[in-house]
Amino acid sequence: MHEQKLKSKIYLFIFCLGLSSLMAQAPELGICEQNIDELASTQLPKAQKAWGQKNYREAERYLEKALRYDAEYADALYLLGELKLRQRQLAKAQFIWAKLMEVCPDYKPEIAYFLGVMYLEENKLDKAIPLIERFLANDERDFGYDKEAKEALAEAKKKQSLFGNAVAFDPKPVNRICTEFDEYLASISPDQQSMYFTRRSRKRDLKSGPAAQSRMVEEFCLALRNSDGSFEKGAPLPSPFNSSYNEGGPSVTADNTELYFTVCEDIDGYKNCDIYYSEKDAYGYWTTPVSVGDHINRSDSWESQVSVTANGEGLYFTSDRKGGIGGLDIYRCTRLEDDTWSAPEILDGRINTRYDEKSPFIHSDSQTLYFTSKGHPGLGGFDIFYARMQDSSWQAPSNIGFPINSEKDDLGLFVSLDGKTGYFSSNSLRSNNGWDLYQFVMPPEARPEEVFLIQGTLAVAEGEDLKEAKVKIKNLKTKELTEIRVDKQTGSFARIVAKEEATDYIVKVEKKGAAFSSRYLSAEDMNQELKVEADLELASMEVGKEYTLNDIQFATNSAELNRAAKSIIEEFVLFMEDNEQLKADIQGHTDDIGDAESNLNLSKSRAKAVYEYAKSLGLSNRLSWHGYGETNPIADNSTESGRAKNRRTVFVITAR
Numbered sequence: 001m002h003e004q005k006l007k008s009k010i011y012l013f014i015f016c017l018g019l020s021s022l023m024a025q026a027p028e029l030g031i032c033e034q035n036i037d038e039l040a041s042t043q044l045p046k047a048q049k050a051w052g053q054k055n056y057r058e059a060e061r062y063l064e065k066a067l068r069y070d071a072e073y074a075d076a077l078y079l080l081g082e083l084k085l086r087q088r089q090l091a092k093a094q095f096i097w098a099k100l101m102e103v104c105p106d107y108k109p110e111i112a113y114f115l116g117v118m119y120l121e122e123n124k125l126d127k128a129i130p131l132i133e134r135f136l137a138n139d140e141r142d143f144g145y146d147k148e149a150k151e152a153l154a155e156a157k158k159k160q161s162l163f164g165n166a167v168a169f170d171p172k173p174v175n176r177i178c179t180e181f182d183e184y185l186a187s188i189s190p191d192q193q194s195m196y197f198t199r200r201s202r203k204r205d206l207k208s209g210p211a212a213q214s215r216m217v218e219e220f221c222l223a224l225r226n227s228d229g230s231f232e233k234g235a236p237l238p239s240p241f242n243s244s245y246n247e248g249g250p251s252v253t254a255d256n257t258e259l260y261f262t263v264c265e266d267i268d269g270y271k272n273c274d275i276y277y278s279e280k281d282a283y284g285y286w287t288t289p290v291s292v293g294d295h296i297n298r299s300d301s302w303e304s305q306v307s308v309t310a311n312g313e314g315l316y317f318t319s320d321r322k323g324g325i326g327g328l329d330i331y332r333c334t335r336l337e338d339d340t341w342s343a344p345e346i347l348d349g350r351i352n353t354r355y356d357e358k359s360p361f362i363h364s365d366s367q368t369l370y371f372t373s374k375g376h377p378g379l380g381g382f383d384i385f386y387a388r389m390q391d392s393s394w395q396a397p398s399n400i401g402f403p404i405n406s407e408k409d410d411l412g413l414f415v416s417l418d419g420k421t422g423y424f425s426s427n428s429l430r431s432n433n434g435w436d437l438y439q440f441v442m443p444p445e446a447r448p449e450e451v452f453l454i455q456g457t458l459a460v461a462e463g464e465d466l467k468e469a470k471v472k473i474k475n476l477k478t479k480e481l482t483e484i485r486v487d488k489q490t491g492s493f494a495r496i497v498a499k500e501e502a503t504d505y506i507v508k509v510e511k512k513g514a515a516f517s518s519r520y521l522s523a524e525d526m527n528q529e530l531k532v533e534a535d536l537e538l539a540s541m542e543v544g545k546e547y548t549l550n551d552i553q554f555a556t557n558s559a560e561l562n563r564a565a566k567s568i569i570e571e572f573v574l575f576m577e578d579n580e581q582l583k584a585d586i587q588g589h590t591d592d593i594g595d596a597e598s599n600l601n602l603s604k605s606r607a608k609a610v611y612e613y614a615k616s617l618g619l620s621n622r623l624s625w626h627g628y629g630e631t632n633p634i635a636d637n638s639t640e641s642g643r644a645k646n647r648r649t650v651f652v653i654t655a656r
Helices: 002-018 038-052 056-069 074-086 090-103 110-121 125-137 141-162 523-528 564-576 596-616 640-646
Strands: 182-186 196-204 214-224 248-253 259-265 268-280 301-308 314-319 329-334 357-362 369-372 383-390 421-426 436-443 451-460 469-476 481-484 494-496 505-510 519-523 531-533 537-539 546-548 583-589 623-627 650-656
Touching: 038 056, 056 074, 074 090, 090 110, 110 125, 125 141, 141 451, 182 248, 182 421, 182 436, 196 248, 214 248, 214 469, 248 301, 259 301, 268 301, 314 357, 369 481, 451 469, 451 505, 469 494, 481 494, 481 523, 505 537, 519 564, 546 640, 564 596, 596 623, 596 650
Parallel strands: 301 357, 451 531, 451 537, 583 623
Antiparallel strands: 182 196, 196 214, 248 259, 259 268, 301 314, 314 329, 357 369, 369 383, 421 436, 451 494, 469 481, 469 505, 505 519, 546 650, 583 650
16 A cells, blocks of 8 residues: 555645645746746746636646747746646656756755655655655745655655665475465464465366356365475365355464354445354364354454464454554454453554554464554555564564565465464466465564474373363473463363573473373473473372373483483472372383393382482372382383383372
8 A cells, every 4th residue: 555655645735735636726836047938938827827717738738838949947847747747647747847856956845745755656766765855854845744755755765775675585386285276365383284275276066967167166275284394285174164154364273273264254245254263172073163252253344364372362353343543453352261252452553553454473472473564664565564572562563574575465474383484375476377375484583483382182081071170381490380271172282382591391280189290391302393292191099090200211221310300200299299198109110121130120229219309309208119120011012112111100199
């Protein structure tokens, strides 16, 4: 909309001069000391008289005749340019007024401004900037144009900066997903394993017989990532999608259990769009989509382009509802304790402007927002911007840069978990190929915060259920404890966490009557990987039952506790303190590799080491220890995976 916005300033000029596109009275002339050809000067009164009689064709004829007698006649140049401007012939007006500025630079200060705006629309910035600056420096100017002139100057300088500091941009089609058909409205799951998109293709209804004609069909599709990092071609999502719904623009939570998208339908000729969501059930199927609520979706407004935070705590979308800042605006909802969404809140003036903002994408870090705007200074049309949150407030947006942004509309950006890859849809990069999905290397300065994904499943033992079960992650540096949402249907959970140097985490399950189960996540592993698995078990405490102390591992033939083991023991001690009646026996086990007696002694040493460290933390009278070597295997020792399971440190409840 930048082109339209700047043109509106020219139209405002016309409005201010005459309150109509064609005035009955010719505008006031400027000042220019010239020796004018006598025949030329006789044409000007005739032109002004014809103008006053609304005979604009005759006025134009006299002005052109005057310029044939004297091509540098300033008054004739001004009036003819004014007439062309009122007739919306901007290119001709620009040419004529450029000549006027050569002949008489100070004829009227406003000419410099209007001509500068015209050059700005053409991205002739070296011409536009000096002219607008000339206007603002002229004490004889009409100060009523100052606000718009300053905006135009800022925009021109921003364009000049963007063009002069181009970023690397080499977009490539996403192989296999891109076909001879159209692919657009895409997004990637936070775990980077699923690409959702819309594919428009030509299909024939086979149920209608051999004579059935083919037609264009839009289908909501899913492509999974292959082991080599590429994506499948993708296929339409099964029911309940692609049946009675016109859906697209998806966004999914990090645990892959909630899918949000837009559903559009025609209501009495008005295409109304609303936000719906579907949940994955215990069998891995998507449930029938339902609305996010009438307090978000309205019958008299358009809600679309949804983006859910990876942790499922925030929902961003675009709406044209009344009461906004202007045009399309971006809104945000937060998840409430009862799992519903709050009333939408409009993002403030740092993000939304009086023009259109749309296509929000909140990165998995929940701190970096990508969106498109016509209101922030850019290169023309919709430009892509990014903004960062600091102290719960959005900072001023930054333009992602040229040539990612261009004079055309640029929108629909989403970014990979590691922030290194951007994706977007375009129909202009490959001739005669329609819409395709592209990927490119993100500019370093536009990348989000570094994060990693903790992903796991809470396995439920027989007789247990997920009600009231909580999964929490503990920052071992700050001791901050954060609850992770657990899907009550599937037991899956996921959490995006910011990468912090030398920060380890513990993930654990909490439920009254449930046994201790935890996983240790080291800073080294998380700084090398984008995703870490942290599966847990939900099992009730039973006397005589064995429970594994995950991630207590020892070096070969060693009983020395490492950092991970000590952290797990510390959490186990807290668990025992919360269950004051509980008593437990720490037990060590090995595989059958090596001498049986040596394995027995090693298992005893390791069990004792765990016991001694727990004792040093103040827990001794409710703990005991034993080592059993290779005598109690729980898996086949003939395989490495089986031997790994047999090399374990466990606790057995002896009283509760």
